Structure formats: structure tokens, C-alpha cells
Amino acid sequence: MPSRYEDLWSLSVRRGFLWPAADLYGGFAGFYDYGHLGAAMRRNWENGWLDAFLGLDENYHLLDGTIALPEAALKASGHVDQFTDLLVRCTKCRETHRADHLLEDVTHEAHEGLTAEEADAKIRELKVRCPRCKGELGPSQPFNMMFPVSVGPLGQDRAYLRPETAQVAYLNFKREFEALRRKLPLGLAVIGRCFRNEISPRQGVYRMREFLQAELQIFFDPSTWEGEIPFETVADASIHVAFASEKGKGGFESLAARDLAGGKLPRWYVYHLAKVQDYFVRTLAVPPDRFRFAELTEKERAFYNKIHFDVEVRQDSLGGFKEVGGVHYRTDHDLGGHQAGSKERLEVTVDGRKVLPHVLELSFGVDRTLWALLDVGYGTRDGKAVLRLPPALAPIPAAVFPLVSKDGLPDRARTLWEGLRRTWRPIYDEAGSIGKRYARMDEVGTPLCVTVDHQTLKDSTVTVRDRDTGAQVRVPEATLALAIADLLAGASFPPPT
Amino acid sequence: MPSRYEDLWSLSVRRGFLWPAADLYGGFAGFYDYGHLGAAMRRNWENGWLDAFLGLDENYHLLDGTIALPEAALKASGHVDQFTDLLVRCTKCRETHRADHLLEDVTHEAHEGLTAEEADAKIRELKVRCPRCKGELGPSQPFNMMFPVSVGPLGQDRAYLRPETAQVAYLNFKREFEALRRKLPLGLAVIGRCFRNEISPRQGVYRMREFLQAELQIFFDPSTWEGEIPFETVADASIHVAFASEKGKGGFESLAARDLAGGKLPRWYVYHLAKVQDYFVRTLAVPPDRFRFAELTEKERAFYNKIHFDVEVRQDSLGGFKEVGGVHYRTDHDLGGHQAGSKERLEVTVDGRKVLPHVLELSFGVDRTLWALLDVGYGTRDGKAVLRLPPALAPIPAAVFPLVSKDGLPDRARTLWEGLRRTWRPIYDEAGSIGKRYARMDEVGTPLCVTVDHQTLKDSTVTVRDRDTGAQVRVPEATLALAIADLLAGASFPPPT
Numbered sequence: 001m002p003s004r005y006e007d008l009w010s011l012s013v014r015r016g017f018l019w020p021a022a023d024l025y026g027g028f029a030g031f032y033d034y035g036h037l038g039a040a041m042r043r044n045w046e047n048g049w050l051d052a053f054l055g056l057d058e059n060y061h062l063l064d065g066t067i068a069l070p071e072a073a074l075k076a077s078g079h080v081d082q083f084t085d086l087l088v089r090c091t092k093c094r095e096t097h098r099a100d101h102l103l104e105d106v107t108h109e110a111h112e113g114l115t116a117e118e119a120d121a122k123i124r125e126l127k128v129r130c131p132r133c134k135g136e137l138g139p140s141q142p143f144n145m146m147f148p149v150s151v152g153p154l155g156q157d158r159a160y161l162r163p164e165t166a167q168v169a170y171l172n173f174k175r176e177f178e179a180l181r182r183k184l185p186l187g188l189a190v191i192g193r194c195f196r197n198e199i200s201p202r203q204g205v206y207r208m209r210e211f212l213q214a215e216l217q218i219f220f221d222p223s224t225w226e227g228e229i230p231f232e233t234v235a236d237a238s239i240h241v242a243f244a245s246e247k248g249k250g251g252f253e254s255l256a257a258r259d260l261a262g263g264k265l266p267r268w269y270v271y272h273l274a275k276v277q278d279y280f281v282r283t284l285a286v287p288p289d290r291f292r293f294a295e296l297t298e299k300e301r302a303f304y305n306k307i308h309f310d311v312e313v314r315q316d317s318l319g320g321f322k323e324v325g326g327v328h329y330r331t332d333h334d335l336g337g338h339q340a341g342s343k344e345r346l347e348v349t350v351d352g353r354k355v356l357p358h359v360l361e362l363s364f365g366v367d368r369t370l371w372a373l374l375d376v377g378y379g380t381r382d383g384k385a386v387l388r389l390p391p392a393l394a395p396i397p398a399a400v401f402p403l404v405s406k407d408g409l410p411d412r413a414r415t416l417w418e419g420l421r422r423t424w425r426p427i428y429d430e431a432g433s434i435g436k437r438y439a440r441m442d443e444v445g446t447p448l449c450v451t452v453d454h455q456t457l458k459d460s461t462v463t464v465r466d467r468d469t470g471a472q473v474r475v476p477e478a479t480l481a482l483a484i485a486d487l488l489a490g491a492s493f494p495p496p497t
Numbered sequence: 498m499p500s501r502y503e504d505l506w507s508l509s510v511r512r513g514f515l516w517p518a519a520d521l522y523g524g525f526a527g528f529y530d531y532g533h534l535g536a537a538m539r540r541n542w543e544n545g546w547l548d549a550f551l552g553l554d555e556n557y558h559l560l561d562g563t564i565a566l567p568e569a570a571l572k573a574s575g576h577v578d579q580f581t582d583l584l585v586r587c588t589k590c591r592e593t594h595r596a597d598h599l600l601e602d603v604t605h606e607a608h609e610g611l612t613a614e615e616a617d618a619k620i621r622e623l624k625v626r627c628p629r630c631k632g633e634l635g636p637s638q639p640f641n642m643m644f645p646v647s648v649g650p651l652g653q654d655r656a657y658l659r660p661e662t663a664q665v666a667y668l669n670f671k672r673e674f675e676a677l678r679r680k681l682p683l684g685l686a687v688i689g690r691c692f693r694n695e696i697s698p699r700q701g702v703y704r705m706r707e708f709l710q711a712e713l714q715i716f717f718d719p720s721t722w723e724g725e726i727p728f729e730t731v732a733d734a735s736i737h738v739a740f741a742s743e744k745g746k747g748g749f750e751s752l753a754a755r756d757l758a759g760g761k762l763p764r765w766y767v768y769h770l771a772k773v774q775d776y777f778v779r780t781l782a783v784p785p786d787r788f789r790f791a792e793l794t795e796k797e798r799a800f801y802n803k804i805h806f807d808v809e810v811r812q813d814s815l816g817g818f819k820e821v822g823g824v825h826y827r828t829d830h831d832l833g834g835h836q837a838g839s840k841e842r843l844e845v846t847v848d849g850r851k852v853l854p855h856v857l858e859l860s861f862g863v864d865r866t867l868w869a870l871l872d873v874g875y876g877t878r879d880g881k882a883v884l885r886l887p888p889a890l891a892p893i894p895a896a897v898f899p900l901v902s903k904d905g906l907p908d909r910a911r912t913l914w915e916g917l918r919r920t921w922r923p924i925y926d927e928a929g930s931i932g933k934r935y936a937r938m939d940e941v942g943t944p945l946c947v948t949v950d951h952q953t954l955k956d957s958t959v960t961v962r963d964r965d966t967g968a969q970v971r972v973p974e975a976t977l978a979l980a981i982a983d984l985l986a987g988a989s990f991p992p993p994t
Contacts (some may be wrong), residue, residue: 016676021562022668024839028654035676036558036685043559055918056538058925061533062540066577066707067564067690068644087650089533092509096650147565149644149704153584153593153696157525161646162569172530179513179532181928188533193564193690199650209648210563272877342521392904421552428555431678 005317008378009204011385015444017041017374017395018205018367024377030201030209032367037444040395040425042370046191046214048392051215052279053189053362059180060187060216065168067193068149071158076341077167077334079146079160086119087143087199092115092135098199099140102128109248113299116140145196161195166361168192169217170334173357177219177348184350184357191366205371206318208344212366219335219357220268221350231257231267236276240271240292241309242321244300250320252292268360269307271284272327276311276362284369285390286376290314292321304333313362313372324372332356377445381470388468389446391488396446398426401437403453405430413452416462416477423481424488428448442467448482450485466493502814505875506701512941514538514871514892515702515864522909527698527706529864534941537892537922539867543688543711549776550638550686550713550859556677557684557713562665564690565646573838574664574831576643576657579800583616584640584696589632595696596637599625606745610796613637627701638964642693658692663858665689666714667831670854674716674845681739681822681847681854682717688863701816702868709863711854716832716854717765717846718721728764731771738770738806739818745875749789765857766804769824773808773859781928782887783873789818801830806856808861810869821869822861829853874942878967884942885965888985893943895923895981898934900950902927910949913959913974920978921985923947939964945984 013019016035022028033180034042057119065362074080086099099119100111114122119140122128130137151157162168169188170459177186191214201207235258242252261270273293280286293309301308311325335356339346347354377388391397400417402409410430417428429437434451441449449465450471456462463473475483483495510516513532519525531539551557571577583596586608592778596616597608603623611619616637620626627634648654659665666685674683688711698704732755739749758767770790777783790806798805809824832853836843844851874885888894897914899906907927914925928936932950938946946962949968953959958971972980980992 014676016673019672022567022570024668024835024841025567025673028563028565028567028646028648028656031563031565033562033665034560035669036560036673038560039559042561054922060535063531063533064526064536064539065530066528068525068528068692068707070519070522070525073519133806143650148644149646151525151527151694153640153694159525168530171521172532174521175516176533178511179511195565197648197650210565338521344521382949425551 001253003333004375004378005204008317008374011378011387011443012038012374014177016105018371020226030198030207032205032208035341037395038370040365041389041393041445043372043391044211044393044395045366045370049191049214050189050363052283053249054187056216056275057185057187059183059185060189060218061175061180063169063172063188063190064192065165065172067162067191067195068151068159069162069167072161072341073171073338074146074160074162074165078303078337079163080144083146083163084142084144085199086114086140088119088123088140089138090130090133090135090455091138093130093133095130095132096199097131097137099123101200101202102131102137105131113297113301116142143199145198146196147195163196164194164363165190165192165213165215166217166334166363169215170338170359173217173219174344174346174348175333183349184355185218185225185349186357187216187218189214189216191215203318205367206322208367211368214364214366216362217364218272220360220362222332222352222358223353223355225268226266229268229271231261231271234271235261237274237277239270239277240274240288242292242294242312244290244295244297245341247294247321252294265307266329269327269329272360272362273309276325276327280313283390284373284393286313290376293327294321300329304328304330306331313369313376315372315375317371317375317378322368322372324364324368325362328361328363330359330361332358334359339494381442383434384439385443386467387443389445389447391447391490394445394447396427396444397424397443397488398448398450399437399441399446400426400428401434401449401451402430403434403451407454408457409454410454412456416450416452416480420481420484422452424484438465438470448484464495469493501872501875503854505814505871506853508875508884508940509535509871515868527695527704528794529705534719534892535867537653538886538942539709539863542863542867542870542888543893545780546688546711546861547686549685549780553713554682554684555770556680556814557715558673558677559685560666560669560673560685560687561689562662562669562687564659564692565648565656566659566664566668569834569838570664571643571659573834574667575606575800575834576660579778581641581820582696583611583613583637585616585620585637586635587627587630587632588635590627590630591704592627592629593696594628594634596620598699599628599634602628602781607797608831609667610794610798610888613639613991640696642695644692644694661691661860662689662695662710662712663714663722663831663860666712667835667856670714670716670832671841671843671845677749679845679847680713681724681845681852683854684713684715685712686711688712700815702864703819708865711861711863713859715769715857715859717857718850718852719829719855720850722765723763725767726768728758728768730974731756731768734771734774736767736770736774737785739789739791739809741792741794744818746792749791762804763826765898766824766826769859770806773822773824777808777810780887781870781890783810783869787873790824791818791820799825799826801825803828810866810873812869812872814868814872814875818871819865820862821865822859825858825860827856827858829855831856847920878939881936882940883964884940886942886944888944888987891942891944893924893938893941894921894985895945895947896934896938896943897923897925898931898946898948899927900931900948904951906949909953913947913949917978917981921981935967945981947981961992965969966990 017038021031103111306330402413514535518528600608804826899910
């Protein structure tokens with residue numbers, strides 16, 4: 001791990017973004033909890049994600065469903081048989097490893113999608129040994145990553161914890177189509193926890209066994225969507241793409257959406273690349289050069305995806321571009337599978353035609369995206385940490401301080417804080433020097449600090465300090481709420497007087 | 498089930514509040530999904546709950562943690578050994594039952610907390626037989642309600658899905674205390690899913706195997722809190738209480754908080770009863786005569802609670818007062834248990850004294866509370882269903898309609914809808930008669946319908962229709978946004994002109 005990872009992780013744990021779950025009991029590999037700052041940031045992120053992606057179409061809706069799913073559903077989806085990684089065990093120390101990760105560590109190339117035989121041949125060819133004890137490795141075997149659970153007092157109903165939120169949308173599609181306007185495209189978004197029994201969780205929060213996804217499943221009619229999509233609105237957008245053959249180099253090309261859509265990619269697919277990129281670059285303020293889509297080869301793609309680009313953000317703490325999401329064309333694999341598995345017809349009638357909808361999935365790893373935002377925002381000013389989060393995501397929107405804890409300043413500052421409290425959830429703090437209090441807010445990303453000082457008692461103005469520059473301006477108490485609202489909504493600092 | 502349950506359930510399934518999970522696969526007993534209306538209503542409810550309960554104190558915070566917890570943690574909490582119900586099996590048809598429910602069905606009294614021997618004696622005494630086949634019942638035996646999961650490729654780490662969110666707060670208490678101001682009381686709120694392998698889920702959504710809790714754990718110093726709580730602010734509140742000996746009669750007494758606090762209940766406990774009642778009656782608009790606290794006897798209480806009143810709402814669909822939450826004084830059971838189990842000191846230093854904090858838990862079943870709100874709000878006007886939800890909880894805040902689909906009204910209405918969309922998430926609809934569209938909005942609780950008609954083209958006014966009365970007023974388009982904001986914030990209808 002780069003030392004930047006250690007710095008950011010140390011901040012995260014010390015202040016309360018993310019930390020290891022159940023560490024009282026010596027840790028619980030692959031499980032992490034959100035402290036008060038992380039939980040607040042995540043709720044802000046979720047609200048913004050819903051605004052952005054439900055806002056794409058008036059027929060897109062939030063949905064929520066169970067984490068446990070019956071075995072029949074996951075059998076039909078293909079997960080019971082195919083949702084596997086290759087497990088390799090050391091013949092000497094008995095440690096377990098993921099075969100593709102062992103190969104990746106040696107070759108620095110991705111090795112997803114190998115068969116057990118292919119992996120074993122590669123392991124022999126490259127003379128890979130156990131990274132722990134240098135012992136000889138046993139044969140690779142498929143290991144299903146789902147957690148089984150037995151439901152009912154006699155454990156008679158076999159179920160699994162869902163490995164993706166997507167299945168909830170597929171299982172509910174027909175019901176929602178009928179409860180809604182019976183129109184396509186229909187979008188169903190789910191935000192929630194998923195579980196994968198990773199063979200060997202590593203890279204800190206990057207590979208977790210219990211994690212959060214935010215996914216939008218768009219059900220569409222493949223015979224008409226290409227003509228319906230308002231492609232012209234994004235045709236000039238410059239999309240950052242790394243094709244499969246080039247992505248290992250760590251860069252990307254900028255291609256106009258209209259050019260990208262000429263070849264093998266449908267317009268509706270490129271339209272959504274443009275929307276996702278816009279969300280990251282504009283709404284989440286990820287610098288453009290840190291954002292790209294990375295194409296997956298057929299071997300790398302999940303078994304249900306026909307077109308698959310990962311969404312990647314370059315993160316210094318993780319050593320380069322890392323996946324935070326994906327744009328997946330899943331065809332009619334999902335509804336077709338559930339139709340066959342359940343023996344229920346999942347076709348719908350649109351404009352007099354029977355259609356089994358295809359699915360475009362916009363998938364986001366919530367924990368990974370939040371980590372990427374911490375990574376991107378983390379910097380220093382004058383040797384002190386500053387977390388430059390978009391104001392709408394900051395866990396603490398504002399802080400109110402008395403300059404000193406005497407001369408009536410605390411009372412005045414408390415009154416001001418009480419007034420702001422109805423609208424935001426600012427904090428009040430009077431402990432320690434004002435410099436220390438500013439520094440504490442800078443490192444957790446609080447965009448604005450409001451300070452009551454002796455001049456406040458004379459002319460009813462306070463100072464407002466900007467996190468990113470440290471600059472301060474005096475603002476009348478009477479217009480403070482408006483100034484804060486503007487600044488949190490993205491107005492530039494200092495506010496106009 | 499009363500027929501009101503069937504009516505409400507039918508509305509819920511048809512329109513998309515709650516419905517059975519995985520019903521494509523023939524159902525999944527005890528599991529339910531939220532459709533688009535239920536998911537939106539729940540998110541509104543969660544935001545309001547956080548405002549209300551994090552607003553109680555500036556040192557109360559949102560937290561989030563894993564659903565899977567290691568066995569050692571749940572062993573220390575007492576759940577591995579004591580979180581059991583009594584399972585009884587029919588010797589003839591092999592059906593499984595919960596012993597206390599079988600007894601309750603016969604006696605119409607609660608029978609929680611019996612030992613296996615006591616339950617068997619009662620079953621013999623009352624000659625209880627299998628409700629399915631009238632066969633003889635076998636002996637009662639404790640059945641642990643937690644779902645075990647095995648973590649790691651060899652299943653070597655035993656864990657359970659959490660049966661309550663509370664444990665997440667206890668496991669993180671010390672970390673949060675240190676990351677925050679090192680002050681008591683410290684409140685940690687968690688909203689999330691929990692799992693209990695109910696022996697026989699019944700009463701529809703009332704007893705689910707996967708369900709949602711919203712819980713606030715307040716860690717306090719028992720030697721000082723009684724004097725610190727601002728009890729005078731609630732002393733005159735009239736609290737609705739049914740003591741254990743009286744609650745079977747279905748009513749309650751109204752007692753002034755100051756009188757209730759005189760006897761066996763501490764002031765800090767009664768203070769929170771007042772806050773919870775205020776939340777239900779004022780914020781959630783539950784009619785006062787439908788709300789009460791019901792005391793639990795020592796037998797009925799969970800093993801970790803010293804004082805326990807259930808929060809109950811009278812629901813016609815469920816045949817009377819039913820539990821939706823609870824106010825639980827858990828003493829130092831939780832931190833003491835984890836201190837012993839983990840061998841880590843969980844005491845904290847406050848004002849120079851070492852304190853092992855006690856816990857007051859405000860616990861809410863989210864699904865149960867939402868169902869109660871549907872039950873309370875569900876009624877009819879002129880024979881048609883009207884769902885009188887508090888405006889802030891309504892899944893659709895407003896609808897925009899053209900009176901007819903011609904004469905340029907749809908374009909004008911679309912433009913209006915686009916303008917409102919930035920602030921709310923109103924829907925636009927032009928399908929069917931205006932009367933049908935109003936009725937569709939009334940039955941899902943949409944507080945306001947805005948209609949563009951021919952007069953709009955002349956004088957730029959629209960009609961705004963109130964869900965609860967059906968009354969309409971004309972409002973200038975220019976002030977529409979303000980009028981909607983006021984009405985959603987609870988202003989009375991019609992708005993002042």
C-alpha cells in the first residue's frame with residue numbers, strides 16, 4: 001500500500017469515517033463500519049446519487065428489497081453455478097489464495113476468467129509458489145462467493161445473501177411495470193448491502209465481504225431505444241475511454257460521444273457513459289484527468305454482460321486507476337433467466353408488441369466511491385491536512401465557534417448556532433485554540449467555519465472562513481444563513497457583499 | 498386478519514408500497530420488498546426520524562455498521578445463549594410452532610418468557626393441539642433465532658446476521674467516544690436491516706424475518722444524568738401509559754410526566770417517553786387516542802432490559818394496539834458484556850471519574866411504523882380511498898396534470914412540472930379522466946394536485962387541490978412554488994391569497 005493510503009486510513013480511523021468492524025474482538029477481515037462522519041457523508045452521497053440518476057427519466061424510481069434471496073432465484077440468475085472465483089490452497093501451510101490474484105502479483109496483468117485448468121497451467125509455467133511460506137500450491141478449484149443461509153426453524157429453505165442489488169430489481173420488474181405506467185424504459189434503483197465471501201480480502205476497504213451498492217437497472221426495448229435516446233444532448237461530450245488493449249498503460253483517450261457511438265457501441269450506451277462521466281466530474285468534482293472508463297475483455301467480463309466498461313477513478317492511495325463502478329449491458333440475460341427459472345412470463349406489452357426488456361445497469365460501489373472521493377479530496381495546506389470534499393457531501397456543513405471562551409462570546413455563538421440548526425446540522429465548538437479548531441474542521445472537509453469575535457458584539461458581523469483557501473470575510477449575522485446556503489450550493493468564495 | 502388488513506394490503510401491493518419478496522418463485526415466508534412508493538416513503542421517514550432524534554442533543558450522531566457480526570461479539574452480548582424462542586413440533590404432521598403463540602391463541606394473553614418446562618405444563622393443562630392437524634404436540638425446546646453464516650473460503654469464521662442494530666453502536670462506542678468530544682451523554686443512531694429466523698412468521702408484515710430498525714443508543718452516566726436532563730421542559734406533558742396489569746384491556750391512562758417520574762421511573766426515562774410520544778403525535782400525526790406506552794413485565798422483557806415500555810399504535814388492520822417500538826433501559830448490560838467478552842476496558846473518564854456508561858435505547862421497527870402510518874392514514878371520502886399521510890412522508894409530494902390532453906394544456910403543464918422538478922419530485926400525468934387521476938393520487942397519499950386548465954392560458958393561474966378535503970383553490974403560477982412549499986411544510990389549506 002502506498003503511504004498515502006496509510007495517511008488517509010489513519011485520518012479515517014482517528015476522526016470517524018471508516019474503520020474496521022468489531023475490532024474489539026480482534027478484527028473481522030473484510031468488514032468495515034462507518035463512523036459518524038462516514039455515515040453522514042454517505043447519506044449525503046446517497047441523496048445526491050438519487051437526484052442525479054432518478055432525474056434521468058421520470059419513469060425511474062427507487063425500490064428496496066431483501067438481502068436474503070431464495071436459492072431458486074439465484075439459481076435462475078446463474079449465480080449458484082457461475083458466481084465463482086478460483087481458490088488455491090498451499091499444500092504446506094494450508095493458506096488459501098485467489099488464483100488470479102497470485103498470477104496478477106507476478107505478471108502485473110489481470111487474469112480474471114481463467115478456467116481451473118488454465119490457471120493451474122499458468123501457475124506451473126510461472127512457477128508461482130505460496131506467497132506466505134513459499135510452499136507448493138495445490139490445484140485450483142471454483143469457489144462460490146455467495147454466503148448461504150438456511151431459513152425456517154428446521155433450516156428447510158435454502159437462501160443466499162445477495163451478491164448484488166440488481167436481482168431485487170429483476171425480481172420486482174413485472175410488478176413495478178404493472179403498478180406504474182406500463183412504459184419502457186423503466187428504471188429501478190436500489191441502494192443497499194451486498195455480500196461476497198471473498199477468498200482473501202485485501203487492499204483495505206477496496207475489497208470488502210459486506211459492501212454497499214447503488215445500482216440503477218434500466219429496462220428497455222432494444223428495438224426502439226436507439227432511436228428514442230436524446231443522444232444529441234451529449235453528442236459533443238468528450239468521453240474518457242481506455243480500451244481493453246490499452247488500459248494497462250494507465251491512461252485514456254478522449255473521444256467525442258458522437259465518434260464513440262459510431263462503431264460497436266450503441267448510442268444509448270454512449271449516452272449513459274456521458275451521463276456517468278458528467279456525474280463524477282461535475283457533481284462529485286473529480287478532476288477530469290482522474291476519471292476514465294476502462295473496457296473489459298470477454299474473459300474479464302461477468303458472465304451476464306455483453307458490453308462492459310468499468311468506471312475508474314485514479315487514486316494515489318491505491319496506486320492508480322481503480323474501479324468504482326461499471327456500465328453494463330446485460331441483454332435479456334436476467335429477465336430471460338428468471339422467466340425460465342420461475343416459469344412466469346416476464347414479457348410486457350408495449351405499443352401492441354410483446355417485449356422481453358433488455359437491461360442497462362449503472363452500477364456503483366458506494367464504499368469504493370466514497371473512498372475515491374476521500375482520496376481525491378485529501379491534500380495539505382501549510383503542512384496541515386485539508387479534505388476538499390464537494391460541499392454537498394461534507395459530513396459537517398458548517399461549524400460555529402466563539403473566538404475565545406469568555407467576554408460573552410460563547411453565549412452569542414450558541415445563539416447563532418441554535419438559529420442555524422433548524423436548517424443544517426452545524427457543530428458548535430469552543431474547545432482549544434481557534435487555529436486548532438479550524439484545523440480539525442479542515443481535515444474532515446467542513447466547507448465553512450463561522451466565528452463570533454469581539455467585533456460581533458459591536459456591529460453584529462461574524463467571520464466566515466473558507467476551507468479551501470483559509471480566506472475569511474466578515475458577513476452580517478442577518479445575511480449569514482443566505483451566504484451559507486449559497487456557498488454550500490457551490491457559489492464561489494468570498495460571497496458578494 | 499380483519500378485512501381492513503386485506504383492503505390495505507391490496508392497495509399496498511397494487512400501487513407499490515410493500516409486497517411479498519421473490520413471489521415469482523412462489524414466495525419467501527417472512528420476507529417483503531418495498532415498491533417505489535414504499536421506498537420513497539421510507540426514505541422520507543428516515544430523514545425525519547434523524548432530524549427528530551439526532552436533534553435531541555448535539556452529541557447524538559448517525560453511525561453505520563455491518564449486518565454480519567462475529568460470533569464472539571454475540572456470545573458476549575448474550576444472544577448466542579439467550580436469544581431464543583420456544584419451538585414446538587407437532588408429533589403427527591411435523592409442523593413447527595412457537596409455544597407462546599400457541600398459548601396466546603388459546604388464552605388471548607401474552608406468554609413470553611416461559612421456560613420450556615413451564616410451556617409444556619401450560620400446553621398440557623390447556624390441552625393445546627396442533628392448529629393445523631389437531632395432532633399431539635411434542636416437547637418445547639429453545640430455538641435460537643439468529644441466522645448463522647460462515648465467513649472465509651473454508652467457513653472458518655463463524656458469524657451471525659445481527660438480530661438488532663444496537664450491537665453496532667455498542668461495538669463502536671469507545672471509538673466514537675474518542676473520535677468525538679469525550680462527553681456523556683453520547684448518542685449513536687443506526688438505521689438498517691436485521692434478521693431473525695422467526696419460527697412461524699405471521700400477521701403479514703408485522704413479523705418479518707428480515708426487517709428494518711432505527712435505533713438510538715444513548716450512553717449516559719447513571720450518577721449524573723437524573724440531575725442534568727432538562728425535565729422541566731416536558732414536566733407538564735400528558736403521557737399515555739398502560740401498566741402491565743392493565744394493558745390487556747386495550748386502553749391507557751394519561752399521566753402528567755411529573756407524576757409518572759415520581760415513582761419507579763427515573764426522570765431521564767420519562768423525559769424520553771415524552772419525546773417519543775411527541776414525535777408520534779405531532780411529527781407523524783398519529784391521533785393521540787391511538788398512541789400509548791405499554792409496560793412489560795419482567796417475564797416479557799428481553800433479558801437485557803431493566804425498564805421496558807413498548808411503543809404502541811392502535812391499528813384497525815391488526816385488531817388493536819400493536820408494538821412499533823420500545824424505550825429500553827438496558828443498564829450497563831451491553832458495555833459490561835462486551836468488556837468481559839473482549840477483555841478490553843470500555844470505561845471512559847468523565848470529569849475525572851471512571852464510568853462504564855449505562856444505555857437508554859429508543860428502538861423503532863421501521864416496517865411496523867410505516868405500516869401503522871398506512872393504517873392510521875387509510876380512509877375513504879365519497880366511497881373512494883384516501884391515504885392521509887403527513888405531507889413530509891408522502892411518497893409523491895405533488896402531481897401536475899393538464900385538465901385535458903389537448904388545446905396546448907399538456908405543453909403548459911409539462912413546462913410547469915419541469916420547473917417544480919428541481920425542488921421536489923412531483924409526477925406528471927395526463928392519462929385518463931381528471932377524476933381518475935385525482936383518485937389515483939388520493940389513494941397513495943399525494944397531498945397536492947396541480948391542474949392546468951383553459952383559464953391557465955388566459956390568466957396564468959392553476960388549481961391546487963387538497964387531498965384531505967378535495968377542495969380546490971386557484972393559485973397564480975408565479976407563487977405556486979411558495980404555496981406548495983408552505984403546504985408541504987404543514988400550512989393549512991387553502992393557502993392565504
